[in-house]
Amino acid sequence: MDEIQEIKNRLSIVDVIAPFVTLKKTGKSYKGNCPFHSEKSPSFIVTPELGIYKCFGCGEAGDIFNFVEKKEGIEFAEALHMLADKAGVVISEKRGENTKPIFEANKLAEKFYRFSLLKTTEGKKALEYLTKERQLTLENIERFGIGYSPNSWDQTYTTLTKKGIKITDLEQAGLVIKKNNGYYDRFRGRVMFPFYDITGKVLGFSARSLDKNDGAKYINSPETKIFTKGQTLYGLFTNKKGIRDNDKALIVEGQMDVISTNKAGFDYAVAPGGTALTKEQLELIKRFTNNIILSFDSDIAGINALKKSIKLAEGLDINIKVLNLENYHDPDDAIKSSIKKFETMVDTSTDAYSYLINSYLKENINSPTKRKQTAKEVTEIISTISDPINRDYYLTQLSEVLGVTKSNIRLTRSTQNNPTPKQIEVKGTNEEVIISILINYPNFVTKYENEIKKAGIEVKITDKELKGKITMLRVGQVQDDAENELIKRLSTIITKQLEKDLKEASKAGNKENINKIVLEIKKIKKM
Numbered sequence: 001m002d003e004i005q006e007i008k009n010r011l012s013i014v015d016v017i018a019p020f021v022t023l024k025k026t027g028k029s030y031k032g033n034c035p036f037h038s039e040k041s042p043s044f045i046v047t048p049e050l051g052i053y054k055c056f057g058c059g060e061a062g063d064i065f066n067f068v069e070k071k072e073g074i075e076f077a078e079a080l081h082m083l084a085d086k087a088g089v090v091i092s093e094k095r096g097e098n099t100k101p102i103f104e105a106n107k108l109a110e111k112f113y114r115f116s117l118l119k120t121t122e123g124k125k126a127l128e129y130l131t132k133e134r135q136l137t138l139e140n141i142e143r144f145g146i147g148y149s150p151n152s153w154d155q156t157y158t159t160l161t162k163k164g165i166k167i168t169d170l171e172q173a174g175l176v177i178k179k180n181n182g183y184y185d186r187f188r189g190r191v192m193f194p195f196y197d198i199t200g201k202v203l204g205f206s207a208r209s210l211d212k213n214d215g216a217k218y219i220n221s222p223e224t225k226i227f228t229k230g231q232t233l234y235g236l237f238t239n240k241k242g243i244r245d246n247d248k249a250l251i252v253e254g255q256m257d258v259i260s261t262n263k264a265g266f267d268y269a270v271a272p273g274g275t276a277l278t279k280e281q282l283e284l285i286k287r288f289t290n291n292i293i294l295s296f297d298s299d300i301a302g303i304n305a306l307k308k309s310i311k312l313a314e315g316l317d318i319n320i321k322v323l324n325l326e327n328y329h330d331p332d333d334a335i336k337s338s339i340k341k342f343e344t345m346v347d348t349s350t351d352a353y354s355y356l357i358n359s360y361l362k363e364n365i366n367s368p369t370k371r372k373q374t375a376k377e378v379t380e381i382i383s384t385i386s387d388p389i390n391r392d393y394y395l396t397q398l399s400e401v402l403g404v405t406k407s408n409i410r411l412t413r414s415t416q417n418n419p420t421p422k423q424i425e426v427k428g429t430n431e432e433v434i435i436s437i438l439i440n441y442p443n444f445v446t447k448y449e450n451e452i453k454k455a456g457i458e459v460k461i462t463d464k465e466l467k468g469k470i471t472m473l474r475v476g477q478v479q480d481d482a483e484n485e486l487i488k489r490l491s492t493i494i495t496k497q498l499e500k501d502l503k504e505a506s507k508a509g510n511k512e513n514i515n516k517i518v519l520e521i522k523k524i525k526k527m
């Protein structure tokens, strides 16, 4: 690729690295403290002649592209564009994918919105909301690029088209809406929060209404060529350094949470922006840290979101903790009460699996149905843990909470290590199997009611340990193709019982009974 070589020729690696590392010239090379590991005496060497850097402490090495990728947490394509801009090299875009005009439209819109907030009479109301009601400083507002869209049908688009942006590009950026023969501004009279990509380019906006009677408190940019829901994180650009330095990311619900935590000194929060946390978003975070702390409501919706996040994170090898907000409505609420307290909450956040197991214990008290459901889900989640030692650790915890012996939990494990088993191994005593059938297959029970009665099994569940077992059985043996295996097992149990009856009937010489039992056995064998 010529473009890469051209960029390398135009930029000195020393200029690229200098903003991050204090470099001292030694002969043909430069030396400094490595930006990728912490050290007191410099072992980071930059050789401009070769256009490379190498750290003799941690082994990091590469060219300008590697450096920018690693330092900014971006991928090659993004590093290429960033350095191309810096070098003044034009990168040939793939046909049909030219997104530059959309980025340009967003960039100017952000500028216009910020001007409207800070320099116009109309913007004062919005500024007051931010500084008085939300208690933000001008620095906060600046740091997150917050602005205001005038309450007008055409101010945004007349201003931006005057500045040379094509109306079609404004439409593609989602800033205006086409109607009949004209266009009108999408965002009117709203506080504007820009969404940035990881390099700081504006992808779209989230807009908050100032009118309490407005039906839609927040509206977002529509999906565009550059803005896809669930693929961007609010606050990541601003907080990425904090995330890397603290080696953790705090996931909060909305943009105001990101801004208020940042203001209080917690510069490592991000918000999914109106969606549940997605795999793409976790992959973005993973560029900076493997540790995330979730701060969600502890209500049902919050717990469900947590479960989903855990499943996603496990596949990506990300550690999840959960911040318990106690009785506070949101992080801002907790911070307002005491920054120190919020800091303790962050530091003492519980690991996600323990949190879920404990939440099970809570549900347990409320209702048996909920308890069963939660237990099922917790075990499902535990079964996704790839590390066997960790998996065992949490199974032990779960067994303690359930009051079930670990061997019974193992009984469910055998089916869970293999997500889609061809053959289900049904272990446990006869009672357990029947109970499992009762719980898992109510229809099956109606179908085979007589047979179950014949097996002479009475189901009375009073024992606490047995209750736990039932839950475990339910959890472990709910598999689509388990029914056949259960039928097989049931028929064995019944056949044994019938054979016993048959022996007795033979002993007694009761021919009528013998015939009846033989018929039954034949029927069961066909089951």
Ligand SMILES: [Zn+2]
Binding pocket: 034, 035, 036, 037, 044, 055, 056, 057, 058, 059, 060
């Ligand atoms: Zn190093």
